Amino acid sequence: MIKRVSIVRHKLISRFNQGVRSQEWGFSTAKPYPVDVIAKALRALLDYLENNPNPSPEFIERLPRSVSAVNRKFLSVLGKRQLIPIELESQEPDFNLCRVVDREERTDVPDQTITKIVRRGFRWGEKIIRPKEVITAKPVV
Numbered sequence: 001m002i003k004r005v006s007i008v009r010h011k012l013i014s015r016f017n018q019g020v021r022s023q024e025w026g027f028s029t030a031k032p033y034p035v036d037v038i039a040k041a042l043r044a045l046l047d048y049l050e051n052n053p054n055p056s057p058e059f060i061e062r063l064p065r066s067v068s069a070v071n072r073k074f075l076s077v078l079g080k081r082q083l084i085p086i087e088l089e090s091q092e093p094d095f096n097l098c099r100v101v102d103r104e105e106r107t108d109v110p111d112q113t114i115t116k117i118v119r120r121g122f123r124w125g126e127k128i129i130r131p132k133e134v135i136t137a138k139p140v141v
Contacts, residue, residue, distance in 0.1 A: 041070045078122070086121035086132045088114070097121060099131045106137035113137045 045066060049055065078084070086097050091113050093100060101118055109115065114134045121132030 041073065045070070081124075083122050083124050083129065086123055086128070088132070093134055093136060097123075097128065097131055099133050100136050101133045102135045103138040104135055105140045107140055109137045111137060111139050 048059075052059075075085070088094060088097065091109075093112065093114055098114075098121070104115060106113075106115060113136060115137050116135040117132060118135060119130075119133035122129045
């Protein structure tokens, strides 16, 4: 249980720092309110985890919903700033929008089919801020 909380805490800190860095890229506006709301929500969650090394089972059960709510708020802020997730038209990678980070042997899908999205990609207008990172199928040898 403690290890699981530690992993969640590490991921939250990493995502929080990524959000702070996105402001450094020049996406901030004169109204910092939405980012402040996200920062406060993450800080409260991190503070709770820091002050409660053995959280209750109820907290662990609610944690995915809490993180999901923060994620939705964060995506909403990004959308308001015209930073949108990359959506693909097909199951094959578009190498202008995707980066293949691994391949896995599969017999149930054709070669070069996307089998898993590892990391979401984003664009700002026509500019790719971060490509979508994917795993694709390869034939069994």
